[in-house]
Amino acid sequence: MNRIRLILLVVSAFSASVIFAAGGVVNSPTGAAPQRYVYYPGTEELAKDEIRLIACGTGLPAARRDQAATCYLVEVGNGDKFLFDVGTGSMANVAALMIPYDFLDKVFLTHLHTDHWGDFSTLWAGGWTAGRTKPLRVWGPSGQTPDMGTAYAIEHFLKAYNWDAKTRDFVLSAQPGKVIVKEFDYKAVNAVVYQENGVTIRSIPAIHAGDGPVSFILEYAGLKIVIGGDTFPNKWFIQYATGADVVIHETFLTPTDLVKLYGQSPQQAIGVGTQIHTSPPAFGKVMSTIKPRHAIGYHFFNEQATHDHILQGVRSTYSGPLSLAVDNMVWNITKDRIIERMIVSPDQAWGVNGPNKPPAPPAPGTVPDPISDFIKAGRWQPAEVAQAPMVDQFKKDHNMK
Ligand SMILES: [Zn+2]
Ligand SMILES: [Zn+2]
Numbered sequence: 001m002n003r004i005r006l007i008l009l010v011v012s013a014f015s016a017s018v019i020f021a022a023g024g025v026v027n028s029p030t031g032a033a034p035q036r037y038v039y040y041p042g043t044e045e046l047a048k049d050e051i052r053l054i055a056c057g058t059g060l061p062a063a064r065r066d067q068a069a070t071c072y073l074v075e076v077g078n079g080d081k082f083l084f085d086v087g088t089g090s091m092a093n094v095a096a097l098m099i100p101y102d103f104l105d106k107v108f109l110t111h112l113h114t115d116h117w118g119d120f121s122t123l124w125a126g127g128w129t130a131g132r133t134k135p136l137r138v139w140g141p142s143g144q145t146p147d148m149g150t151a152y153a154i155e156h157f158l159k160a161y162n163w164d165a166k167t168r169d170f171v172l173s174a175q176p177g178k179v180i181v182k183e184f185d186y187k188a189v190n191a192v193v194y195q196e197n198g199v200t201i202r203s204i205p206a207i208h209a210g211d212g213p214v215s216f217i218l219e220y221a222g223l224k225i226v227i228g229g230d231t232f233p234n235k236w237f238i239q240y241a242t243g244a245d246v247v248i249h250e251t252f253l254t255p256t257d258l259v260k261l262y263g264q265s266p267q268q269a270i271g272v273g274t275q276i277h278t279s280p281p282a283f284g285k286v287m288s289t290i291k292p293r294h295a296i297g298y299h300f301f302n303e304q305a306t307h308d309h310i311l312q313g314v315r316s317t318y319s320g321p322l323s324l325a326v327d328n329m330v331w332n333i334t335k336d337r338i339i340e341r342m343i344v345s346p347d348q349a350w351g352v353n354g355p356n357k358p359p360a361p362p363a364p365g366t367v368p369d370p371i372s373d374f375i376k377a378g379r380w381q382p383a384e385v386a387q388a389p390m391v392d393q394f395k396k397d398h399n400m401k
Pocket of ligand 2: 113230299
């Protein structure tokens with residue numbers, strides 16, 4: 001145990017469950033600095049009984065550069081990783097964690113609004129080109145009718161991206177471009193939707209915009225994390241999130257800010273902010289009722305003014321441990337402590353290979369060539385001549401014919 005961990009444990013004995021990692025003492029002008037306030041991805045091992053929870057998207061359907069739409073990554077001590085929603089823009093934050101794409105093959109969707117799966121295309125195609133060796137696995141709810149369910153959405157997603165898939169199939173293995181869907185009943189209450197390697201994930205219904213949305217409950221090593229999707233406060237959440245260590249629940253912009261900042265009409269704002277979503281005082285009431293070790297609110301553009309308005313609303317009904325999430329917040333969770341930090345990650349991250357070798361590209365002639373002779377005949381030969389020395393050198397370097 002390093003010095004900083006020891007300090008944290010001592011501090012945690014005297015304070016609320018959440019403590020902020022503090023800097024240590026620098027004893028030498030030439031030595032390494034002790035652990036700081038931040039998490040550098042890929043530099044810390046996860047203990048067997050530990051969960052690392054990362055907010056990769058906390059915003060709204062409209063794009064904002066510093067806040068992607070909903071996405072949480074849960075990493076558990078057995079090595080398994082789970083994406084809960086991949087909202088628009090969130091994959092840039094996921095990619096900056098520099099986790100091999102093979103480890104990011106399990107996706108759980110709370111519902112099918114774009115701010116919760118808009119970047120599925122980026123995970124699908126980006127991961128395919130950057131090292132994933134196997135199909136994606138997707139778990140998501142059914143709908144009132146088949147065309148409102150996850151299986152329909154993925155089937156037609158793949159149809160919409162047919163050109164993308166067919167053109168990649170010619171040069172890459174088709175395997176990582178496949179998607180395996182496990183659709184489950186959105187009305188099922190606390191039903192197990194996933195159970196492997198000591199991880200259990202359950203689903204409860206949510207009340208949001210139309211039938212179909214759900215929230216998820218993940219249990220591992222005696223720890224319980226609730227990942228709330230969009231919902232008005234509901235009885236299932238109150239019943240089954242009780243006793244959880246960390247509870248994520250949406251808390252939406254106040255109706256006043258929806259009018260002032262999001263350009264909504266008062267009629268729209270009061271409906272969206274208090275009926276389809278959860279208002280800050282209602283979020284606080286949920287948390288003061290279920291009393292988690294730590295509560296996380298998200299799903300609003302988090303800046304000074306909105307933060308203060310939401311905090312005021314939440315604190316009118318809840319006084320416990322709380323984060324109002326922004327992108328790249330990380331929580332390390334064990335039975336003894338919950339540490340919240342910010343992530344420092346590169347803006348220019350590359351894909352990182354995992355232990356599995358990339359599958360071989362298709363043998364010549366096995367996949368239809370997506371480029372016709374008419375288009376091929378338009379190739380401008382001086383370009384080939386210009387690049388010939390570079391191509392020859394590369395082939396020599398790699399023992400290619
Ligand atoms: Zn939604
Ligand atoms: Zn949403």
